[in-house]
Amino acid sequence: xxxxxxxxxxxxxxxxxxxxxxxxxxxxxxxxxxxxxxxxxxxxxxxxxxxxxxxxxxxxxxxxxxxxxxxxxxxxxxxxxxxxxxxxxxxxxxxxxxxxxxxxxxxxxxxxxxxxxxxxxxxxxxxxxxxxxxxxxxxxxxxxxxxxxxxxxxxxxxxxxxxxxxxxxxxxxxxxxxxxxxxxxxxxxxxxxxxxxxxxxxxxxxxxxxxxxxxxxxxxxxxxxxxxxxxxxxxxxxxxxxxxxxxxxxxxxxxxxxxxxxxxxxxxxxxxxxxxxxxxxxxxxxxxxxxxxxxxxxxxxxxxxxxxxxxxxxxxxxxxxxxxxxxxxxxxxxxxxxxxxxxxxxxxxxxxxxx
Numbered sequence: 001x002x003x004x005x006x007x008x009x010x011x012x013x014x015x016x017x018x019x020x021x022x023x024x025x026x027x028x029x030x031x032x033x034x035x036x037x038x039x040x041x042x043x044x045x046x047x048x049x050x051x052x053x054x055x056x057x058x059x060x061x062x063x064x065x066x067x068x069x070x071x072x073x074x075x076x077x078x079x080x081x082x083x084x085x086x087x088x089x090x091x092x093x094x095x096x097x098x099x100x101x102x103x104x105x106x107x108x109x110x111x112x113x114x115x116x117x118x119x120x121x122x123x124x125x126x127x128x129x130x131x132x133x134x135x136x137x138x139x140x141x142x143x144x145x146x147x148x149x150x151x152x153x154x155x156x157x158x159x160x161x162x163x164x165x166x167x168x169x170x171x172x173x174x175x176x177x178x179x180x181x182x183x184x185x186x187x188x189x190x191x192x193x194x195x196x197x198x199x200x201x202x203x204x205x206x207x208x209x210x211x212x213x214x215x216x217x218x219x220x221x222x223x224x225x226x227x228x229x230x231x232x233x234x235x236x237x238x239x240x241x242x243x244x245x246x247x248x249x250x251x252x253x254x255x256x257x258x259x260x261x262x263x264x265x266x267x268x269x270x271x272x273x274x275x276x277x278x279x280x281x282x283x284x285x286x287x288x289x290x291x292x293x294x295x296x297x298x299x300x301x302x303x304x305x306x307x308x309x310x311x312x313x314x315x316x317x318x319x320x321x322x323x324x325x326x327x328x329x330x331x332x333x334x335x336x337x338x339x340x341x342x343x344x345x346x347x348x349x350x351x352x353x354x355x
Contacts, residue, residue, distance in 0.1 A: 015186050016195045017179040029184065030055035030089035032082060032105060033128070034063040036268065037155065038095035040162035041127070041189050042067060045093075046075040048188035053077045057085045083112035086122065091181065093125045093153075098278055099134050102126065106138045113145045123149045123177045127169075129209050129275070130154075131282050136201035139173070149177040152200045154209035155190065158255070158270055165189055170212075172196045172205040210286055213279045214297055216252065217327075221300035223257050224331035227345075228338050237261040237345055260331040263343045267324035273311075276327030277304050303333030310342050 029049060031042040034056065046054035046067070055077045058064045068076040079085050085092060086109050096102050109124065124142050126135065135152050142150040151173030161167060169190040171178045175198065182193045196205045223244070230240040241261050245254050259265065267273060280301040287294045307329040314320040321343075332342035 014192045015182055016193060017175075017182050020176075020179045020183055026051065027090040027180070027184075028052050028055065028088060030057070030079075030085045030092045031095065032057045032085055032092065033095040033097075034058040034060075034067060035095065035097065036159045036271070037157075037162045037167075038093075038127075039063065039067065040159060041093065041095060041155075041167075042076075043071065044162075044165045044189045045184065046071050048184075049075075055079055055085060055088050057082060082108040083115070086112040087116055089122070090120065091123045091125065091184070093127055095127045097128070097275065099130050102128050102130055103134065103138070106141060110141050110145065113142075113148055117145075118147050121147050121149060121177075123151065123174075123180060125151055125153050125181050127153045127155055129213065129279055129282070130206055131285065132201045132204055132206040132210075135172075135204060135206045139200045149174045150200065151177050151181065152205040153178075153181060153185075154205055156209070156212055158252075162189075166191045168192045168194065170194045170196055170205040170208045172200045173198060207286070210279065210283050214283045214294060216256075217276065217280060217283070217300050218294070218296045219253060220256050220260075220328060220330060221296050221303065221334075223253065224260055224303070224328075224334040227257065227260055227331065228334045228340065231335075231345065232338060232340065256328045259326060259328040261345055263345050265326045265329040265332075265343075266322045267326045267329075268322070270326040270328070273304055273308050273325040273327045273329055276330070277301065277308065280304065300330055303330040303337070306333030306336055307331075307342070310336070 029045060031038060031045065031054065034042055042054060042056055053073070053075050056064045056067060057079050064078045068078055079088060082105055094102060094105055096105060126138060139150045142148045151171060153169050153171045155167040155169050157167040165188055167190040169185055169192070171182065171193055178195065186193060196208050197203065227237070227240055231237060241257055244257050280297055283294065283297050284301060287297070304327060307325060310332060311320055311325050336342050
């Protein structure tokens with residue numbers, strides 16, 4: 001995702017809502033999920049809040065403790081359970097790994113709401129990449145409780161972009177809740193908010209997120225195939241990258257191409273291949289339901305599976321370089337199908353053509 005801020009003259013497009021009644025954000029804000037993106041979101045939110053510390057919960061408490069140590073007790077408060085997070089906060093963000101984890105979290109939220117009814121509005125902001133129908137289920141669950149509101153707010157951008165507060169957020173759901181959350185996010189966490197209307201399931205932010213990820217994944221697959229062809233033909237990877245950068249000078253493309261060309265597949269510094277496979281599965285399910293074929297995504301899905309299988313084998317043998325792979329490692333799946341080693345870009349012998 002581009003790390004260039006939007007022009008100030010586009011303010012109405014950056015924040016498509018009028019300023020809320022409480023522009024100083026006098027809410028108690030919480031975050032559940034301190035993964036690769038969630039950690040930076042939480043950090044930027046904590047630094048932006050003027051009065052109350054950010055409340056955080058993570059299943060691995062060491063991540064919460066790391067954030068609290070980094071920012072100090074005046075900025076971060078740790079709770080020990082999802083129920084305590086709900087009891088403590090007015091606005092709760094969830095940024096979690098997959099649909100099942102998200103559904104489990106919201107079941108606990110619902111139980112907490114039932115056990116301790118609130119007289120004030122609580123807004124739940126789901127920022128994970130989930131299937132649209134799951135968003136509908138969560139909305140029905142949370143909105144059945146008095147004074148509880150649910151909106152979806154997936155974000156676009158790699159961890160490095162999140163660290164700079166330059167994510168792009170897409171929102172669906174209750175209008176007043178979106179307005180409150182949008183002014184929390186911009187400019188602390190996101191550079192822009194896109195409004196996808198009131199329905200959290202159909203034509204919604206979760207669907208839009210899958211559309212956006214299909215663009216990224218399809219582009220990566222095309223680049224992986226072209227870079228592999230160039231390598232087999234004996235074209236130096238640095239020369240191939242130079243042309244790609246000249247033709248398509250978009251940071252998201254050049255960044256992933258650079259990772260592919262230099263085997264920089266550390267998933268802890270980017271988007272994990274497990275997440276990529278999950279998102280590709282969601283996209284493929286959506287294409288099946290809508291009869292809208294995307295063969296490039298089908299192929300990318302297979303190449304990520306190949307890459308992950310190779311990584312698992314290497315892990316068992318004790319030769320894996322990374323704890324988890326970045327989804328750009330799909331190029332290793334392309335290389336294997338082309339008869340090359342999965343890694344070691346630049347070391348393969350090119351085809352010698354007859355004169």
